[in-house]
Amino acid sequence: MVIHESCPGYPAEPFASLVASYPGQDAYAPSDFRVEWGPVFHRGRLDGSARVLLLGQDPAAHEAIARRILVGEAGQRAQGLLHKIGIASGYVMVNVYLYSVYGQAAGNRHVADEGITEYRNRWLDALLIDSGVTAVVAFGQLAERAFGLWAAARPEAAARLHLAAVKHPTYAEGAARGSGLPLAVTTARQLADWNAHLDGLRGAVVPDGDLDATPYGQTWSQTDLVEIPERDLPAGVPAWWRSLESWAVRAGADPEEKRATIRVAVPKGARPWPQP
Ligand code: URA
Numbered sequence: 001m002v003i004h005e006s007c008p009g010y011p012a013e014p015f016a017s018l019v020a021s022y023p024g025q026d027a028y029a030p031s032d033f034r035v036e037w038g039p040v041f042h043r044g045r046l047d048g049s050a051r052v053l054l055l056g057q058d059p060a061a062h063e064a065i066a067r068r069i070l071v072g073e074a075g076q077r078a079q080g081l082l083h084k085i086g087i088a089s090g091y092v093m094v095n096v097y098l099y100s101v102y103g104q105a106a107g108n109r110h111v112a113d114e115g116i117t118e119y120r121n122r123w124l125d126a127l128l129i130d131s132g133v134t135a136v137v138a139f140g141q142l143a144e145r146a147f148g149l150w151a152a153a154r155p156e157a158a159a160r161l162h163l164a165a166v167k168h169p170t171y172a173e174g175a176a177r178g179s180g181l182p183l184a185v186t187t188a189r190q191l192a193d194w195n196a197h198l199d200g201l202r203g204a205v206v207p208d209g210d211l212d213a214t215p216y217g218q219t220w221s222q223t224d225l226v227e228i229p230e231r232d233l234p235a236g237v238p239a240w241w242r243s244l245e246s247w248a249v250r251a252g253a254d255p256e257e258k259r260a261t262i263r264v265a266v267p268k269g270a271r272p273w274p275q276p
Contacts, residue, residue, distance in 0.1 A: 006235035007043075007068065014126045015046050018119075027115030028099050032106035034064075034259065039098035042123075043068040043075070043232050050092035051205045052085070052135045053127055054078055055143040057168060058097040058107065061248040061262045066241050069095050071228050074139075074169035076244055079226035080212075081137070081166075081194060085201045088209025089229075092133070094123050096146040102259070104174075111145050124150040129157045135204040136161050137197075140168030162204030164197040184219065191216035240270035 010019045022039045030036070040059040044050060054070065062072035070078050070093050082091055097116065101107035110116055127133060128150075138144040144165040151158035167190045168174070175186040195215050202211070216224060228242040240247055245267035252258030 004235070005229075005231035006237075007232055009234065010041070010046070012046070014122075018122060018126065022098060023115050023119050027113065027119070028097070028110075032102055032110060033058075033097065033099040034102055035099050036260075037064040037100060037262075040064065040067055040069050040095070041098065042092060042094050043070055043228075044092035045090060046092065048132060049090050050127065050131070050133050051090040051208070052082070052087055052092075052137065052201070053124075053133050054082075054091060054093040055136060055138045055147055056093060056095040057140055057142050058095050058099065058101045060100060061250050062241075062246075064100065064262060065248050065264055066233055066237065068233055069093055070169075071233070071242065072248070073225075073244075073246065075228055076225040077169040077220075078137075078139070079228060080224045081169075083210070083212045083223075083226050084198055084214075084216075085205055086207025086209055086211030087205060089231075090132075090205075090208045092127055094120070094127070096120065096142045107142055111142050112149060117146070117149055120146060121150050121153060125154070128161065129154065134160075134162060134206075135201055136163050137201070138163065138165045140171065143168075162200060164201050166197050167193045187220065188218045191218065191220070238266075238270070240267050243267060243270065245269065 010016050019041060025035055028035050040063045056070050056074070059069050060072055060074070063069050078093070096111060097107070136147060138147045147163065172183060172187040172190045175181065176183040198215065212223060214223065225244055227244060230242065233242060247267055248262050248264050250258050250261065251263040252261045
């Protein structure tokens, strides 16, 4: 018999109360956030064993289905970064926003909104005050800003943490689109940035797994992306939800349909039925 691991969800306080009292359209305007897909709260350990907190931006298509954050390509890059600092299990991740941002400009506008910040800070209090977390990785400028808002309110707790404010896991794609620079150039820039933070992070966390000492190169290598562990997702989800394949995509002939639709397909390599 195969014994499967899974994420137990939010049975214990303070997380049980946090997921029972999340903000909706009162704080997150549907013009700027995809509230229709529901909030996605976290990924990783909520049992006090986390040593590093990763702060992402907002859930995308894969996360809307899996109900855990950072499980798509951005998540696999994040998982790879954890591997490079020797963290196999002791991590926890939350995003700046509970809901997917509808347009990057909207993301920039709301990072300090009161209703959004107050709830995010309750999560950060729960994860960072009197906890075993010694380092925070802020992915992108919004995450750095959000962490700064929390740190200003909790200077003593913040002072004992190592902060690595790194480029967002999908910075390269966004920067190439925005600037017209080749993707190879923006990718190399991102990886140089991540390399520059590895030593600081390694010095700030006690490893709990194998450490991949290979620095990032000019482009992503196969070992830089790591599969999402089974124990991070709700019970019974298919293994291909954690794979390196892309399996969820927003699809639709016009913006209305695209916002309303996520197309989920079993990747070719994960189809157990006889193939023609
Ligand atoms: N998915 C997330 O949950 N967060 C990000 O920042 C990117 C993708």
